Amino acid sequence: MLLKERINAFAKLGDRVSTLSGEEFEELSRRIKNNNSWFTQENVKEAFSGLQLFLKKESLEDWISPYKLNPDMEPKTIGLMLAGNIPAVGFHDLLCVLITGHRAAVKLSSSDSESIKWLVSTLMEIEPQFEELVTFEEMLKNKDAYIATGSDNSSRYFDYYFGKYPHIIRKNRTSVAVLNGEEKPEDFLSLGKDIFQYFGLGCRNVSKVYIPNRDILKDLLDAVEEFNSLADHHKYRNNYDYNKSIYLVNGEDHLDNGFLLLKENEELVSPISVLYFEVYSDQNSLEKKMKEKSTKIQCIVSNKAWYPGSFDFGQAQCPSLSDYSDGIDTISFLKDL
Template sequence: MTLQERIQAFVNLGKTLENLSEEEFETLSRRVENNNNWFTQEQTRSALEGLQVFLQEKALADWLGKYDLVSIESPRKIGVLMAGNVPAVGFHDFMTVLLSGHEFHGKLSSNDEVLMKWLAEELVAAEPRFADYIYFESMLKGMDAYIATGSDNSARYFEYYFGKYPNIIRKNRSSVAVFTGEEGEKDYLALGHDIFQYYGLGCRNISKVFLPNEEQLQDFLKAIQPFESVINHHKYRNNYDYNKSIYLVNQQPHLDNGFLLLTKGEGLVSPISVLYYEIYEDQQELESKLSSYTDKIQCVVSKEGQLKNSLPFGDAQCPGLEDYADNVDTMAFLIDLK
């Protein structure tokens, strides 16, 4: 296949998603949720809408136009060990491998196998020749290169097993918000999407906020009341009840609006239903704190993206095609393998 033919196949996949009937979507989303209760119909819809943004012809052409994607005579076998924390979280790796001209050999997370396999089937329906490039494996042995996503702990094992091959190994990342004291209700509502979409399970979900003082936290908690329905999800509720009981038993100071717990902490990765916060004295201290977490932060959000290298509130879950996980250019890595 030529590059243009590969691009067109993904564009056609985007059209399939766009034209999916409500009945077809409900059937698919029920299968997805039955496999993983965290992946509700609402979360699956959000994920598919995000993929449609990726799968626009102009977006793909602009992204790929920055690379020297020559024809590959001998495609390499790329083993991709996928995460499963949010619906279709591994799609970008899947797409990047195939658009680069290599073979995709994926080991799916059991949490996200239904949607990813469905997307692969629809891609093959759009371009049958991709059937010779897509393989789902129970074990990733004998690959030419590896892309593995996991925790800090699992990364040690990945490095042991895959270290002698070309690889990208991703560790824990989380995302943070920065308040300046100038935020209003509209800003807090936008931030609510960054916190609660996918129930806080993604690396782009906000798990901590830096702010100059605690006074605005009450206004923030009031403003995000429209998201209170998250507490109706039994797994989220279980996490909330558990964390609240721990804080009460340990007499740990915290704020609570009935569905989100705020507590002061220096950590970055907060438990589900909990948002950490940390006070900074001035801009210099803030920059120092953020700099010290560079290899642990996926993205930073602030009011209208005013902070350098940050996104506006509400945009954390809207990555572009060039927003590579852990800031490692996956396409450049794959091109260098030829």
């Protein structure tokens, strides 16, 4: 299959996703939610809206053209261990494999099987040639290369089994926000989206904020009150109640607005329903902290004009096609196999 044909097929998949509505979307989102109750209809809609931005013909062409793929490249079979923390989160890896002309042997996450199955079956309906290029497998043995996403613990397992093959093995990462004290209420509201979207389950969700002083915290809590409906979700509420009880029993200092707990902590990854914060003294000390923890940070959210290289407030879950997980260029890895 030619690159042009692959791009056209994915662009048509994007069109198909954009027209998904009514009873068909209701049925699909119901199946996805039955598979994982964290995946509410709203979260499925948000995830699929993000895919629409990926799957535009112009975006795909602009993304892939600089790599100058070799049309005579011998296809390899790539084993994919997909993550399942948010709906369709593993689709980008699948897209990278197929757009470069390789074959994908996919091990689905038990937490997110329905969304990927629907996307793949729809892609095959659009372009039947993909039927020979994608398989779903329980055991990924003897593949030419591997891309595996998981936790720090599972990465050791992946490295043991896949380390002798060309591989990308991803570990735990999270995202942080950096505030300078000049934020407006609308900035805090947008930051709330970075914190709460997908219930905070994604590696691009903000789990910690760096602040110049504690006075900011009240403004933040006031602004994110709009997200209080999260407390109606039973799993989120269970996490909130559990963490609150632990802090109260142990007498640990924290702030509480009824659905979010703010706690001072030097760690990056906070539990669901908890946002860690840390006060920095000056920009030099802040930059030192960011550098020390760079291998654990997926993205930084801030005022881009003040903190170059960051994502604007509210944009953490809006990566471009070239915003690769862990900063590893997946296309270059696949191109050079």
